[in-house]
């Protein structure tokens with residue numbers, strides 16, 4: 001069963017085509033990562049899906065309904081978003097920001113219910129901000145802001161989550177905690193992600209983007225290969241397996257570097273990577 005289907009999506013800004021004929025499918029309940037170099041179009045694709053941008057052509061279909069036919073509030077009951085930019089123009093407290101996640105369920109002037117407040121409290125606890133209710137959002141650290149916005153997305157209680165580099169600003173402890181939390185929700189998740197090891201740990205499928213196009217889609221094992229990392233990101237990598245969780249593990253290597261004249265942690269342009277030395 002499909003949660004999301006995108007057909008021939010094109011998107012341009014100022015006559016520059018940024019997304020070029022994108023078609024993809026996200027299976028229901030899966031965790032799908034979007035990987036690709038800076039500027040490849042990951043955020044722009046997500047913004048088209050969560051309707052910040054309007055596609056130039058093509059269709060975005062969520063649960064068999066065309067998103068362009070949906071009202072904003074209905075859309076917010078179905079898609080929660082953790083976007084990359086978190087600049088707030090106004091000064092809200094942490095609790096006020098998280099409460100905003102309940103807005104799709106409120107009619108105008110309706111106050112927050114006990115259930116709303118309970119959800120807000122629970123999510124703040126889950127992201128480790130239970131003592132932060134009255135703190136001003138604008139004075140928080142980058143990681144605390146990110147955790148507040150995650151809590152806001154989660155109280156929206158949708159069954160589809162869009163994340164744009166969710167672990168941005170988070171220390172490794174919170175990165176793992178956040179990804180575990182999202183994974184435990186078992187809801188369809190589409191996330192732009194830079195860290196290949198995080199992608200390998202949490203994603204069921206990966207979409208690879210390059211220059212505004214989707215160039216590959218598949219399981220982590222199909223997609224994360226040393227050839228792909230070289231072709232798409234221009235880096236050399238050794239890909240092994242973590243013997244405990246059986247997940248792929250990526251370790252990067254210099255293109256050409258020697259310690260005391262001996263090189264052993266890098267590959268040459270012709271692919272040679274054994275221990276060797278140079279006179280120069």
Ligand SMILES: Nc1ncnc2c1ncn2[C@@H]1O[C@H](COP(=O)(O)OP(=O)(O)OP(=O)(O)O)[C@@H](O)[C@H]1O
Pocket residue numbers: 013018036037038039040041042043044045
């Ligand atoms: N509002 C805009 N006006 C003009 N160009 C834009 C705009 N938004 C994005 N772009 C361009 O579109 C391309 C794709 O940008 P996008 O932010 O989607 O890439 P990304 O893959 O998410 O990158 P990153 O990994 O750096 O976050 C870039 O070349 C970017 O400069």
